[in-house]
Amino acid sequence: MPDTSSLPPAADPRMPNFRHGLFLAPMVRIGSLPTRLLALEYGADLVWSPEVVDRAIMGTERRVNPKTGLVEFIKEDKQIFSCHPVERSRLIYQVGSATPEHAAEAVRMVTAHDDVAGVDLNCGCPKPFSTLGGMGANLLSTPDLLCDILRAMRAAAPPHVSVTAKIRLLPSQEDTLALVEQIVRTRTIRALTVHCRTKNMRPREPALLHRLREVVDHVHKVAAETGQDVPVVCNGDCFSVSDVERIQELTGVSSLMLARGAEANPSCFREERACVATEVAPKWLRYAVHFDNPFGNTKYCLTQLAFNTTASLGGTERVSKLPKRELVEIRAALSQGRNDEDLAKALRQAWPVSSADELVAAVQAKLAQGEKQPMAHE
Ligand SMILES: Cc1cc2nc3c(=O)[nH]c(=O)nc-3n(C[C@H](O)[C@H](O)[C@H](O)COP(=O)(O)O)c2cc1C
Structure with a gap:
């Protein structure tokens, strides 16, 4: 018989699922x-x-x-x-x-x-x-x-x-x-x-x-x-x-x-990557402002996003809906940004950006659904 004496309880539903x-x-x-x-x-x-x-x-x-x-x-x-x-x-x-x-x-x-x-x-x-x-x-x-x-x-x-x-x-x-x-x-x-x-x-x-x-x-x-x-x-x-x-x-x-x-x-x-310039980066900023994320971290993370293609990842897939010239401008403006408002302007977003309550609620709904169903990649 295997010795299971030192193991934590196995069936606790709060344990994360690492298997799939x-x-x-x-x-x-x-x-x-x-x-x-x-x-x-x-x-x-x-x-x-x-x-x-x-x-x-x-x-x-x-x-x-x-x-x-x-x-x-x-x-x-x-x-x-x-x-x-x-x-x-x-x-x-x-x-x-x-x-x-x-x-x-x-x-x-x-x-x-x-x-x-x-x-x-x-x-x-x-x-x-x-x-x-x-x-x-x-x-x-x-x-x-x-x-x-x-x-x-x-x-x-x-x-x-x-x-x-x-x-x-x-x-x-x-x-x-x-x-x-x-x-x-x-x-x-x-x-x-x-x-x-x-x-x-x-x-x-x-x-x-x-x-x-x-x-x-x-x-x-x-x-x-x-x-x-x-x-x-x-x-x-x-x-x-x-x-x-x-x-x-x-x-x-x-x-x-x-x-x-x-x-x-x-x-x-997910299967189809979202556009960084028009969707991912603006959402990132909404979360950052909502949760008062340290500005240095916000700027760093936004400038690390791949605005144009997946080239940095060894691919050639075009992921942006915007012309390349505009993407270059956005990146340049982001790297010069001195506060969240500058970053919003760089991303062509209105200031103040809208609250992230709705984004948080969507994550909550998604995870609640996932708990009832098999995990997405099972
Ligand atoms: C920006 C960056 C920060 C990282 N920080 C950590 C870290 O805090 N802890 C860790 O275990 N690995 C860290 N790593 C390593 C990654 O977790 C991962 O092992 C590595 O990048 C290989 O995965 P990938 O080929 O998907 O990039 C970091 C990698 C990157 C690119």
């Missing part, structure tokens, strides 16, 4: 509230927060805006993280950590008022801000510590809140299989996301998707041996719904996570 779906990847800066709400509106099944380092969230004050419902974690007048009840059942909060006690405290901070559905450990980011002090992708070379952090997160999280991890491949397949086995044997995780690149690979290098099937099979084997269900989520070079079937067939996963595709256009979760 398309997920918004964690992205520092880009994955702020407006991006996540747009991704949900356009069909993402789960959304990850940007990585927040454990010490950053520790000691924050939680404030709720009674008018909009916005939940903010504030320290020294700076917003460290924000979220909204409408996304709660689909929101996975990503922790950056190299210290089990701090990771546990970070988990307690965001679960004390039930603000998120799951917590995820970043074991894949190779950027210096993340690898500092052994966090992010550096955890791949300290698997015992990685597993101790997962145990601390599981112990700190309420039983209905999932714990997951996001890793990269190791250079050797054998080492990768040993690592995932060690992680699964902690009996702490509800899913494992694998970014199919190694720590030293650049984002432009093609993801090593062909290596994933063996990893998936091994995770399933170890999970079955230990009486668990641990879906693997594939990440890397999935840019749109049209990539899904090919990657599923190649890797054997049923869930995929998209980062740069959603950075360029959060409507990549």
